[in-house]
Amino acid sequence: MYHKQYVIPLILIFLAGFFTPYWYNAMAESFGYVPEMKKPAGECVENKDWMAANHMLLLQQWRTQAIRHGAEGGRIYHSSTTGLEYHASTNTCWECHESKEEFCDQCHDYVGIHPECWDCHYTPSIEKPHYQGTDTLSKFFS
Amino acid sequence: MKSGGINMMSRRRFLILAGAATAGAILTPQISAKTQFVESPEEVESNRRWAMAVDVDKCTECMEELIAKTGDEKVKPPCVVACDKENNVPEFEEKRFDPQWMRIAKLKLEKPVNAKEFYIPLMCNHCENPPCVQVCLTKASFKRPDGIVEIDMHRCIGCRYCMIACPYGARSFNFRDPREGLKEVNPNVQMRTEGVVEKCTFCVHRIDDAIAKGEEPIPACVEACHKYGKGALVFGNLKDPNSEISKILRENIVVQLRANLGTDPHVFYTKLGGE
Ligand code: SF4
Numbered sequence: 001m002y003h004k005q006y007v008i009p010l011i012l013i014f015l016a017g018f019f020t021p022y023w024y025n026a027m028a029e030s031f032g033y034v035p036e037m038k039k040p041a042g043e044c045v046e047n048k049d050w051m052a053a054n055h056m057l058l059l060q061q062w063r064t065q066a067i068r069h070g071a072e073g074g075r076i077y078h079s080s081t082t083g084l085e086y087h088a089s090t091n092t093c094w095e096c097h098e099s100k101e102e103f104c105d106q107c108h109d110y111v112g113i114h115p116e117c118w119d120c121h122y123t124p125s126i127e128k129p130h131y132q133g134t135d136t137l138s139k140f141f142s
Numbered sequence: 143m144k145s146g147g148i149n150m151m152s153r154r155r156f157l158i159l160a161g162a163a164t165a166g167a168i169l170t171p172q173i174s175a176k177t178q179f180v181e182s183p184e185e186v187e188s189n190r191r192w193a194m195a196v197d198v199d200k201c202t203e204c205m206e207e208l209i210a211k212t213g214d215e216k217v218k219p220p221c222v223v224a225c226d227k228e229n230n231v232p233e234f235e236e237k238r239f240d241p242q243w244m245r246i247a248k249l250k251l252e253k254p255v256n257a258k259e260f261y262i263p264l265m266c267n268h269c270e271n272p273p274c275v276q277v278c279l280t281k282a283s284f285k286r287p288d289g290i291v292e293i294d295m296h297r298c299i300g301c302r303y304c305m306i307a308c309p310y311g312a313r314s315f316n317f318r319d320p321r322e323g324l325k326e327v328n329p330n331v332q333m334r335t336e337g338v339v340e341k342c343t344f345c346v347h348r349i350d351d352a353i354a355k356g357e358e359p360i361p362a363c364v365e366a367c368h369k370y371g372k373g374a375l376v377f378g379n380l381k382d383p384n385s386e387i388s389k390i391l392r393e394n395i396v397v398q399l400r401a402n403l404g405t406d407p408h409v410f411y412t413k414l415g416g417e
Contacts, residue, residue, distance in 0.1 A: 073180025128284035131328040
């Protein structure tokens with residue numbers, strides 16, 4: 001081989017760079033930063049590992065079900081992990097995950113993505129009083 | 143020649159491998175959950191058709207009382223306030239930015255005798271043949287099998303064709319971030335964002351909840367109208383011959399707004415026209 005003294009170190013440097021994700025992840029536990037998520041207050045609608053990989057697919061399915069098929073009972077979601085029925089709504093998530101900052105944002109900020117869900121959908125971090133139903137209107141009308 | 147043949151083989155193998163790798167990357171684990179619905183669209187269509195009836199006499203009475211009490215021509219009656227709060231409809235000072243799901247119109251009946259003024263609520267009529275749905279470019283507007291015309295905000299691109307198509311001016315555009323105009327939030331209804339169109343949904347979240355529980359659904363405006371107003375609004379299922387609204391339609395002369403256009407609106411006005 002020609003120029004062995006250059007080629008072999010360069011190949012090694014290339015390989016080290018190429019496998020960055022692997023060694024970085026392997027070291028992250030001890031050296032680097034790992035997003036830390038708050039433990040939810042209850043059981044998730046589906047298996048935890050499946051949710052970590054596919055939560056956006058699930059939310060997408062809920063969205064289609066609840067909006068497009070709401071009249072046919074689409075707001076009811078049948079979990080394939082527990083077999084129970086859940087209300088297909090982001091508010092179902094907030095029942096266990098009480099904080100967006102301490103759960104969703106941990107990973108999303110870490111990988112630098114900004115889902116647009118919360119432009120419209122309710123999150124517990126909205127600091128506005130909750131509307132409590134028509135009974136509270138008695139202060140305007142008697 | 144021979145080496146050419148070998149090259150062909152290896153290229154083919156390369157393409158097969160590349161194809162397999164691409165397929166593997168694209169075919170990520172798909173959702174596994176079951177999507178079983180309670181009813182089929184055909185069943186829903188034959189079982190339920192939501193509609194509203196308005197007693198114009200009672201509505202006028204309520205509005206005149208409110209105006210006399212507050213001295214404000216533009217006062218918001220209970221139905222409108224309840225709608226705004228239930229559905230997170232924002233309120234802005236500048237009227238041209240202010241989305242409205244329900245509003246009250248004042249009509250004058252000009253006749254030599256018995257000249258009269260009316261107040262009627264205007265909202266989305268949930269037309270049987272909705273022109274807003276026909277023109278929607280992205281299929282964001284659609285009609286559910288139970289007759290409710292809804293907007294899928296995720297698909298709305300804010301082109302506002304539907305606002306031009308709707309003969310009733312029932313739709314509003316969000317020129318501003320609606321959160322600026324909200325004092326209270328109802329977590330059960332999503333807010334909207336800048337650049338989408340919104341309109342009355344007959345409180346679709348309440349309807350679906352009530353149906354799932356086997357109850358009679360009641361939109362926020364109707365509830366408030368019966369609690370604080372004169373009970374002018376009646377909401378119900380037209381496919382059920384025993385429902386209150388079916389009775390009202392049988393026993394009264396009802397008026398649909400701009401019925402000549404063939405949209406077949408499903409908000410019916412009774413006692414419009416006086417006598
Ligand atoms: S009233 Fe207007 S917005 Fe409502 S369904 Fe009819 S055309 Fe569409």
